[in-house]
Each structure stands twice: as C-alpha cells, then as structure tokens.
Amino acid sequence: MMQFFQRLGADTRTSFTKLGRATYFLLATLAGILSVLPRPRLLMNQLFSVGVLSFLIITISGLFVGMVLGLQGFYILSDFGAEESLGIMVAASLVRELGPVVTALLFAGRAGSALTAEIGLMKATEQLSGMEMMAIDPIRRIISPRFLAGFISMPLLAALFSAVGIIGGQLVGSGLLGVDDGSYWSQMQNQIDFYDDIINGIIKSVIFGFVTSWIALFEGYDAIPTSEGVSRATTRTVVNSAFSILILDFILTALMFGDK
Amino acid sequence: MQHTATQDTLVGLFVAAGIAGLFFLALQVSNLSSFGSEETYSVTASFESSGGLKVKSAVSAAGVKIGKVTAIRFDPKTYQSVVTMAIESQYATLPEDTTASIFTAGLLGEQYVNLEPGGSDDVLKNGSKIDITQSAIILEKVIGQFLFKSAEEKAQGDKKE
Incomplete structure (x- = not known):
C-alpha cells in the first residue's frame, strides 16, 4: 500500500517537473524567435522541410476527404431530397472541423515526428552540447526557427486542405452525381459566414500549430539521448499531439460555436 | 547557391498557395463577397x-x-x-x-x-x-x-x- 502511494507521488512529481521544463522550454523558444527574425535563412530552410514537404500529403488527403464527404453527403441528403445542400455540408464540416483537425493530425505525423527525431538525434550525437561549447544557444539556433516554421505552416496547410476538399466535394457532387453546380456554391455562400466559420477555423489551426510544434520540439529536446529514447520520444510526440489536438478541438468548438 | 534558390522558390510557392487557399475560402466559399461593405x-x-x-x-x-x-x-x-x-x-x-x-x-x-x-x-x-x-x-x-x-x-x- 505504501508502495502505491510512493509510486503515485513519484509519478505526480515527474509529470509536474516535465510540465515545468516544457513551459520553461516554450518561454525560451518564444524569446528565441526574436533572434530568428534577423536571420530569415534559418526560417526559410525550416519552412521548406516543415511546410513544403507536407504540402503533397495535405493536398492529396484534402482532395480525398472532400470527395468522400461529397459521396457520403450525397447518399444521406438524397434520402431527404436535399442534395442541393451538399455544398454547405461539405464546406461546413471541412472549414469548421476536418480542415484544422485532420491537417493537424497529419502535420503531427509527417512533420512533428520528423522534428522530434531530428532534435533527439542531435542531442544523442551531442551536437546540441557541441553548440553550447561554441557559445551558440541551441534553442535560438535550432529550436526557435523550427517552432516559427510550424506555427506559420499550419494555418496555410489547413486553409489549403479545406479549399482542396471543397473542390473535391464539388468534383464528386456535381461532376459525378449530378448535383447542380450553381446551388452547390450558392448554398455554401449563403450559409458559411466568413467570421463565424472561416476565421474560427483558422484560429483553431493556429492553436493546433502552436501546440503540435511545441510538443514535437520539446519531446525531441527532452528525449533520453539513446536510440531507444529517441524512438520513444517520437512515439510520444505523435500520441500526445493527437490527444491534445482532439481535446483542444472539443474545447475550442464548445467555445466558438456554442451560442448557436 | 542554386539549391537555396530552388528552395526559396518552393517556399514562396507554398506560401502563395496557402494564401490563395485562404482567399478562395473567403471569396468563393463564404458570404464575404456579397454584402461586404455594401451601404x-x-x-x-x-x-x-x-x-x-x-x-x-x-x-x-x-x-x-x-x-x-x-x-x-x-x-x-x-x-x-x-x-x-x-x-x-x-x-x-x-x-x-x-x-x-x-x-x-x-x-x-x-x-x-x-x-x-x-x-x-x-x-x-x-x-x-x-x-x-x-x-x-x-x-x-x-x-x-x-x-x-x-x-x-x-x-x-x-x-x-
């Protein structure tokens, strides 16, 4: 019995110290962003590996998610003779939920895990300590540009995902299943509000980008510097990001769309 | 140097595509175009x-x-x-x-x-x-x-x- 309490206490202490380290790490990263700004080359390199290389997976997934929404929506709506509302259904689900959430999950899998592995390996091969020896702050030089790149890429990728998905829904809906093209767009434009739907979706994706980049970079930076430690850290990045994204999404949705 | 130039171009294209996506959402999908600043x-x-x-x-x-x-x-x-x-x-x-x-x-x-x-x-x-x-x-x-x-x-x- 005593052993159980001892374990519980130890676990609580470990998770709180980890949370404290993560917060300290975040503050240092945010402070480091200021020194990234005069060196845009660092940011450019990271925007390339975080953003550009995620471009393909995001657009292709977006296209197919939109096409599936078009198909499923058509089957359900045609039961009620409301196929004309397909546009609003596809657009609302993409812009409000699927765009930010699926993009963030893919982003965590594609870019987040790569960031963790990269930084974990840098730590394991003592490149980070080497930098410190040369009086270069690894947070400012390595972490902050990656964080900023993730933060910038996420909303752009989410907007692309939604846009491509809506086009995919239109391809299936009006190209394949014969929903009227005009009503697909006009119903959408009547019902989707710029501020309520699109801006809120973008706010979501900005928050997800922040959280995913933070988790990925911290797990890499905090990894046990062995090959096993790096592999565990990579797994933790994907799992923790997925959890945080889905839980945050519920909270944000309740806050944003609650009064309707 | 060639390599960084290509990289810059790709980053530029990526950012432009993202912003184009946003514009598409704002103008084609939402009601921003109708009744925007209409008196x-x-x-x-x-x-x-x-x-x-x-x-x-x-x-x-x-x-x-x-x-x-x-x-x-x-x-x-x-x-x-x-x-x-x-x-x-x-x-x-x-x-x-x-x-x-x-x-x-x-x-x-x-x-x-x-x-x-x-x-x-x-x-x-x-x-x-x-x-x-x-x-x-x-x-x-x-x-x-x-x-x-x-x-x-x-x-x-x-x-x-």
Whole structure:
C-alpha cells in the first residue's frame, strides 16, 4: 500500500517537473524567435522541410476527404431530397472541423515526428552540447526557427486542405452525381459566414500549430539521448499531439460555436 | 547557391498557395463577397408573429435578395415581433406602402421576409416603419384550423340529416 502511494507521488512529481521544463522550454523558444527574425535563412530552410514537404500529403488527403464527404453527403441528403445542400455540408464540416483537425493530425505525423527525431538525434550525437561549447544557444539556433516554421505552416496547410476538399466535394457532387453546380456554391455562400466559420477555423489551426510544434520540439529536446529514447520520444510526440489536438478541438468548438 | 534558390522558390510557392487557399475560402466559399461593405439602410416592421425567422434571414423583393434581417425583438407593449432589416442602398426606391410578409422557401425551407412594393410616391428611408405586414404562417395553427373547420362541417351535416 505504501508502495502505491510512493509510486503515485513519484509519478505526480515527474509529470509536474516535465510540465515545468516544457513551459520553461516554450518561454525560451518564444524569446528565441526574436533572434530568428534577423536571420530569415534559418526560417526559410525550416519552412521548406516543415511546410513544403507536407504540402503533397495535405493536398492529396484534402482532395480525398472532400470527395468522400461529397459521396457520403450525397447518399444521406438524397434520402431527404436535399442534395442541393451538399455544398454547405461539405464546406461546413471541412472549414469548421476536418480542415484544422485532420491537417493537424497529419502535420503531427509527417512533420512533428520528423522534428522530434531530428532534435533527439542531435542531442544523442551531442551536437546540441557541441553548440553550447561554441557559445551558440541551441534553442535560438535550432529550436526557435523550427517552432516559427510550424506555427506559420499550419494555418496555410489547413486553409489549403479545406479549399482542396471543397473542390473535391464539388468534383464528386456535381461532376459525378449530378448535383447542380450553381446551388452547390450558392448554398455554401449563403450559409458559411466568413467570421463565424472561416476565421474560427483558422484560429483553431493556429492553436493546433502552436501546440503540435511545441510538443514535437520539446519531446525531441527532452528525449533520453539513446536510440531507444529517441524512438520513444517520437512515439510520444505523435500520441500526445493527437490527444491534445482532439481535446483542444472539443474545447475550442464548445467555445466558438456554442451560442448557436 | 542554386539549391537555396530552388528552395526559396518552393517556399514562396507554398506560401502563395496557402494564401490563395485562404482567399478562395473567403471569396468563393463564404458570404464575404456579397454584402461586404455594401451601404445599407434599415427599416422595421411589426409582425403578429415572426415564426421561424432568424437574424441573417434573407429579405427579398420579387424573388431577388436585397437585404437581410439584422434584429428581431419582442415589443412588450404591442405584444408584437419587431423585425429590423438592412436593405442595400441601391434599392432605396421602395415605396412607403410596401407590404412585408414572412414566407417559407419551399415546404420545409428557411423563412424569409418578402417585400411587395405598393403604389405610393414616398419611399422608405433609413428608420422607416413598414405598416402593412403579414405574419408567418404557422403550420400547427393552419392544421388546427383545418381540423376544427372540417369537424364543424361534419357536425352541421349530421344535424341536417
């Protein structure tokens, strides 16, 4: 019995110290962003590996998610003779939920895990300590540009995902299943509000980008510097990001769309 | 150096594509393009009942959308529903004796305000009130009346025999 309490206490202490380290790490990263700004080359390199290389997976997934929404929506709506509302259904689900959430999950899998592995390996091969020896702050030089790149890429990728998905829904809906093209767009434009739907979706994706980049970079930076430690850290990045994204999404949705 | 130039181009294309996606969402998907910074004037109308009318419901004349509902409130003195509408300024030629009615688009569709122009020479201005109104048709009431009426007719028929 005593052993159980001892374990519980130890676990609580470990998770709180980890949370404290993560917060300290975040503050240092945010402070480091200021020194990234005069060196845009660092940011450019990271925007390339975080953003550009995620471009393909995001657009292709977006296209197919939109096409599936078009198909499923058509089957359900045609039961009620409301196929004309397909546009609003596809657009609302993409812009409000699927765009930010699926993009963030893919982003965590594609870019987040790569960031963790990269930084974990840098730590394991003592490149980070080497930098410190040369009086270069690894947070400012390595972490902050990656964080900023993730933060910038996420909303752009989410907007692309939604846009491509809506086009995919239109391809299936009006190209394949014969929903009227005009009503697909006009119903959408009547019902989707710029501020309520699109801006809120973008706010979501900005928050997800922040959280995913933070988790990925911290797990890499905090990894046990062995090959096993790096592999565990990579797994933790994907799992923790997925959890945080889905839980945050519920909270944000309740806050944003609650009064309707 | 060639390598960084290609990288820059790709990053530039990526950012441009992302911003294009945002613009697409703003202009093609949402209602930002219609009624953006359009000048409007507001008129009010009192209805016995505004039914399922909502803020942002359409205001149309002859089937064309010319404005939207901006507020609906209950008047505690007259016990009526006061609907405020914003109408685009380019349609500032509606006569003063315009009739406002609440119609339903289709059998189960959204409700909207339909304006039917009258013959007066004076036009509606900002803050004017539409006097002639026709309330929303509430399906339950209509069905209730119909049932009551048919029951009454049946009773009269029975008496005659």
